Amino acid sequence: MLAALRIRDFRLLWFARLISLLGSWLLVVAIPAYVLQLTGSLAATGLTLAAEFLPPVLLGPVAGVLADRWDRRKLMIATDVLRALAVALLLLVRDPGDVWLVYLALVAESVGTVLFRPAAQAHTPVVVGTGPALTSANSLNAITDGTVRLVGAPLGGALFGVAGLGALVWIDLATYLMSALAIVMTARLGAADAREEGSSGRFFAQLREGVIFLRTERSAAWLLAVVTVFLAANASLSALLVPFGVRVLGGSMQTGLLMSGLGAGFLVGAPLIRRLVDRMPPAYLLGGALMATGTAFVLLFLSRSLVAALPAAVLIGVVGSAALVTAQTALQRITPNAVLGRVSAVQFTGEALATFLGAIAGPAIAEAVSLDFAAYLACGVTVLSGLMALVLLPRTRVVTAPP
Structure with a gap:
């Protein structure tokens, strides 16, 4: 690594x-x-x-x-x-x-x-x-x-x-x-x-080149769509973690430990995914990681004690970091470097918008219906993003090139 x-x-x-x-x-x-x-x-x-x-x-x-x-x-x-x-x-x-x-x-x-x-x-x-x-x-x-x-x-x-x-x-x-x-x-x-x-060329002509690339290279476009859906659901779930920790797990101290579990899992997941990214097709690796993330969140929100919630939080960090590393590496390999800045900017724009909307939607649904309903709905959307990856992304390894 x-x-x-x-x-x-x-x-x-x-x-x-x-x-x-x-x-x-x-x-x-x-x-x-x-x-x-x-x-x-x-x-x-x-x-x-x-x-x-x-x-x-x-x-x-x-x-x-x-x-x-x-x-x-x-x-x-x-x-x-x-x-x-x-x-x-x-x-x-x-x-x-x-x-x-x-x-x-x-x-x-x-x-x-x-x-x-x-x-x-x-x-x-x-x-x-x-x-x-x-x-x-x-x-x-x-x-x-x-x-x-x-x-x-x-x-x-x-x-x-x-x-x-x-x-x-x-x-x-x-x-x-x-x-x-x-x-x-x-x-x-x-x-x-x-x-x-x-x-x-002119500024807008170059902007159009990036759009044309995403139209012609469907793998990159679908990858951005999958990641955006996932991040919207993830933002909703993240916004619900604090009220869940306070109301269900017992208070701010338990919530802080839950966040630490997520961070610890994130640190473990990045080195574990190192070799898999080079050996497995993006469809299977990203799809599996996203579906595992949604399932781990379900286990977390089903928990009624910190003892049960903490392992689920660590698992979320492991598979969530695997999903993000896989998506970023695949995008960098699929996209020619001449347009990678434009495609990356589309990715970050979608990330910001999805995070903003997800952070609003999760608490709003929780207020209108219930916290559990909002959490499980976002978990379902996360699993759906994994299914999208399985169906839409390349099922062969992405070709790599030397420096």
Whole structure:
């Protein structure tokens, strides 16, 4: 699983991802808590989430064209600097009248992330190729994400209580600058290709090229559809986990342990899936992982004690991480690198929209009918996404290429 770390440029990209992601997650709890502290308003606090979701939904396809049109390495460096400047605005927030600066900072930071993610996803195969090293790279990134999610938010919440928001903002700002420096140290791979793409046609013509690719390469289009359906259901289930933990399992402590179980499973699943991704067709591996995820969620919501719920949570993390690594690797292998930025941006846009709608739908259905009904409905949709993968995705191994 560590094969990709033998490649110097990937080590630098991986470090950049790790350090900037950790800085961002330190603020996940701190910013809403600070807004609530300043205003006492739940609505004002909720707008912090909306400010982060808006740019991915509106700018996703545009970001994909830019990732294919411009030098991706320079784009990643520029967006890290943009995000550092954006979070610096938070240092100016002192009283309730300054809260608009929080929303401006979050929107600007999110714009930078929207531009960074497709560029990074498209640049990774340029660095490591699309063979086993790509699977290694995606598995390592999944472990990084799982670890940061497990540690970042609780650590940020604790540091916020001790040191305040200002200290966390300075840490996050520094992590973005460190990420930019790491990317500066990478080789200028793919820069010529990016310049050629940038001068080959008008912006909207290039946007249309991405759409045409998804029309002609149905495997990529169906893969995006499967992942979007899964993420909508997963967002609903995630939104229901906290009330389930509090009402059924006994309180916030039990809920926190449940979340830790999910994170632990995520860390276990990424290395386990490493070899299977290179040996099994996407239809079988992704379909099986998604159906197992839906089944594990059913077991979780059937539980009436933490002892029964915790193993189900770990299983969800294992098969859920396997599904995400499989989907990402398959998309990178199916899609030509010249349009991978645009296709990745479509993926991230669908992810943001599905997560937003799912997070609203799950609690709304639970309020209208019952928590159990909403949970089992989302579990059924998750299993359905697995059946879609079995029917619609390639049943042969995806061809890989050297770096």
